[in-house]
Structures are given as structure tokens and as C-alpha cells.
Amino acid sequence: ADIQAGKSKAVTCNACHGNNGISMLPMYPNLAGQKEQYLILQLKAFRDGERKNMLMSPMSTGLSDTDIANLSAYYASLDPAGK
Amino acid sequence: ADIQAGKSKAVTCNACHGNNGISMLPMYPNLAGQKEQYLILQLKAFRDGERKNMLMSPMSTGLSDTDIANLSAYYASLDPAGK
Numbered sequence: 307a308d309i310q311a312g313k314s315k316a317v318t319c320n321a322c323h324g325n326n327g328i329s330m331l332p333m334y335p336n337l338a339g340q341k342e343q344y345l346i347l348q349l350k351a352f353r354d355g356e357r358k359n360m361l362m363s364p365m366s367t368g369l370s371d372t373d374i375a376n377l378s379a380y381y382a383s384l385d386p387a388g389k
Numbered sequence: 390a391d392i393q394a395g396k397s398k399a400v401t402c403n404a405c406h407g408n409n410g411i412s413m414l415p416m417y418p419n420l421a422g423q424k425e426q427y428l429i430l431q432l433k434a435f436r437d438g439e440r441k442n443m444l445m446s447p448m449s450t451g452l453s454d455t456d457i458a459n460l461s462a463y464y465a466s467l468d469p470a471g472k
Contacts, residue, residue: 332426339469343415357440386422386469 307342312380315373318365327381328388339386345378390425395463398456401448402464410464411471422469428461 316323319337323329327338337345351357353366353374369377399406402420406412410421420428434440436449436457452460 329424329427332424333430334424335427336423336469340419341412341415341417344412344418347416386419386471388469 307375307379309376309380309383312376312378315377316380319377322361323381324388326388327384336386336388337381338384338388340381342378342382345381346374349374349378390458390462392459392463392466395459395461398460399463402460405444406464407471409471410467419469419471420464421467421471423464425461425465428464429457432457432461 322331322334323337327340328336348357349366349369350371352359352362353369355363366374405414405417406420410423411419431440432449432452433454435442435445436452438446449457
């Protein structure tokens with residue numbers, strides 16, 4: 307996976323999940339340092355309609371498997387404490 | 390919420406999510422330092438059938454709102470780096 311490509315793609319995600327992967331609002335999860343494989347599974351679940359959320363369902367619709375791999379690698383690479 | 394009660398209740402959860410909230414396997418999410426409100430929302434979604442997972446759906450069935458509040462406060466209180 308390409309962490310730099312993930313970082314570029316994450317601009318949209320960062321609006322809620324934070325520039326450092328620590329989310330802006332209490333109902334949104336932190337993603338920094340999260341397990342890469344878990345992130346891949348959840349993004350695919352949102353995209354494919356297995357997991358439903360008013361924000362994440364539409365946000366994930368256009369993502370390719372490569373986008374998902376890159377985004378997941380990027381967030382997994384961030385410091386879990388947000389530093 | 391009662392963090393100590395959450396810690397006691399978390400013994401079962403720790404089998405997958407780790408004693409320090411850092412999960413044991415790549416497909417399971419870390420919970421340490423996760424947003425408390427997000428954890429509450431997800432546990433209720435699993436319990437109430439809005440979010441489905443082979444493990445978390447049965448695991449959450451017996452949880453009261455108080456259990457969920459305590460568990461969420463406990464995991465949110467842990468160091469996100471697992472230290």
C-alpha cells in the first residue's frame with residue numbers, strides 16, 4: 307500500500323477524523339494507529355453496504371480497493387496519541 | 390460512568406481487544422483511548438442489531454446501558470499507545 311497516496315486521499319476524511327487521525331467530535335472514532343486490516347474491513351463494509359452510516363456510506367461509495375488499502379495504511383501509520 | 394466496573398466487565402472483551410486495549414489480531418480494532426461516545430454508540434449498535442458482527446453481536450446481547458457506559462469509559466481511559 308502507498309501511504310503517501312493514502313495521505314492525499316485522506317483530505318476528505320480528515321474533516322471529521324482529524325489531520326492527525328484524532329477525530330474532531332466525540333461520536334467519530336480516532337483512526338490514528340488503528341489496525342490496518344480492521345480499517346480495510348470497515349471501509350469495505352461501508353462501501354459494500356454491510357455496515358451502514360449516514361456519513362460513511364456515501365463517503366466510501368467511490369473508493370477503489372487500492373484507495374481503501376492506501377487510506378488504511380496511512381491511518382495505521384499515524385501515532386495513536388496524535389503526535 | 391464507573392471505570393473500575395468497566396475494567397472488571399472488560400475481562401471477556403480483553404481476550405480479543407487486549408489487556409491494554411491494543412487488540413491481539415489485525416482484524417480487531419484497538420480500543421485504547423478511543424472516543425468514549427463512539428464506543429457507546431457502537432456497543433449499542435451491536436447490541437440492538439444495527440451493526441452486525443459474528444463475534445460482537447452475541448457478545449453485546451447481555452449488556453445493559455450501564456455496562457456499556459462503564460466499558461466505554463474504561464477503554465477510553467486507556468493509553469492509546471498501549472502503555
